[in-house]
Amino acid sequence: MTKWTTAKIPDQSGRTAVVTGANTGLGLETARALAAKRAHVVLAVRNLQKGQDAVDWITHTVPGADLELQRLDLGSLDSVREAADEIRAKHDTIDLLINNAGVMFTPEAKTADGFELQFGTNHLGHFAFTGLLIDHVLAAPGSRVVTVSSVGHRFARGGIRFDDLQWERGYNRVGAYGQAKLANLLFTYELQRRLTGTRTIAAAAHPGGSRTELTRNLPPVVGAVTKLVEPLFQSADMGALPTLRAATDPDVLGGQYFGPDGFAEQRGYPKVVASSTASHDTAAQHRLWAVSEELTGVTFPVLQDA
Numbered sequence: 001m002t003k004w005t006t007a008k009i010p011d012q013s014g015r016t017a018v019v020t021g022a023n024t025g026l027g028l029e030t031a032r033a034l035a036a037k038r039a040h041v042v043l044a045v046r047n048l049q050k051g052q053d054a055v056d057w058i059t060h061t062v063p064g065a066d067l068e069l070q071r072l073d074l075g076s077l078d079s080v081r082e083a084a085d086e087i088r089a090k091h092d093t094i095d096l097l098i099n100n101a102g103v104m105f106t107p108e109a110k111t112a113d114g115f116e117l118q119f120g121t122n123h124l125g126h127f128a129f130t131g132l133l134i135d136h137v138l139a140a141p142g143s144r145v146v147t148v149s150s151v152g153h154r155f156a157r158g159g160i161r162f163d164d165l166q167w168e169r170g171y172n173r174v175g176a177y178g179q180a181k182l183a184n185l186l187f188t189y190e191l192q193r194r195l196t197g198t199r200t201i202a203a204a205a206h207p208g209g210s211r212t213e214l215t216r217n218l219p220p221v222v223g224a225v226t227k228l229v230e231p232l233f234q235s236a237d238m239g240a241l242p243t244l245r246a247a248t249d250p251d252v253l254g255g256q257y258f259g260p261d262g263f264a265e266q267r268g269y270p271k272v273v274a275s276s277t278a279s280h281d282t283a284a285q286h287r288l289w290a291v292s293e294e295l296t297g298v299t300f301p302v303l304q305d306a
Helices: 025-036 047-059 077-090 118-138 149-156 173-195 213-217 218-234 241-248 282-296
Strands: 016-020 038-047 066-071 095-098 144-148 202-206 258-259 270-272
Touching: 016 025, 016 047, 016 118, 016 173, 025 038, 025 066, 025 241, 038 077, 047 066, 047 144, 077 118, 095 241, 118 173, 118 282, 144 173, 144 213, 144 241, 149 173, 173 202, 173 282, 202 241, 213 258, 213 270, 241 258, 241 270
Parallel strands: 016 038, 016 095, 038 066, 095 144, 144 202, 202 258
Antiparallel strands: 258 270
């Protein structure tokens, strides 16, 4: 079977894609690939200078790229609302919303709103951002919401810690990351259920082992081991392929999850992969959705609970 590469991305002319965390790593490669296929790409980034560097790089590698820079700090709900308002004012429709940005294995810290940093940034920020843009996404036929998870979602073996979501009773950076990435999948599956009957689908992806800046917060021992095996990791452009396939392959079905096809899903070309049993817990999906609406103050009024 032919391997899926960016050569298979259909022409994206006339389509608008919003990519969070598009200034580096997977997000940068995702934005570049979409721009190369003539999409109008909104690079939603926390640091505008780094974002401008990304715009300059993409423009250099993709002459004529149609790009837009948007400030977005997913660790601040005020910033999320401001960014969503600005995007809504500029775009009547959004064809692709790619929730890519994230932090991994951070020391204990809180977001501007007091949430555990990894859960607040990776899940709650994207939940709110999606909710605030969802009507413009629904307005585009064939639109998609793609959220980037991780094989690390399996670290959350006990599922979501609903009795201690913010890890106030003993912080563990690996466990907290696992919970945040599991939340990404629970959100995707619940969103897809609510999108039933619309012309929009939700899908998820993970990059396997990829060389990106996400490894900067690894604990010392894990970091040392990672440096030894890093040569085995794939490049960021390969790591972006599952996201790009979930976003653009015409044959993608709502609720599918893409990852590399190699050993332990660590490297290779994108295919449909399985997620943990915990990610398919429909009661947890429903409960997390309700808790997320409560914590962020963002609801999805156009999507009724089925």
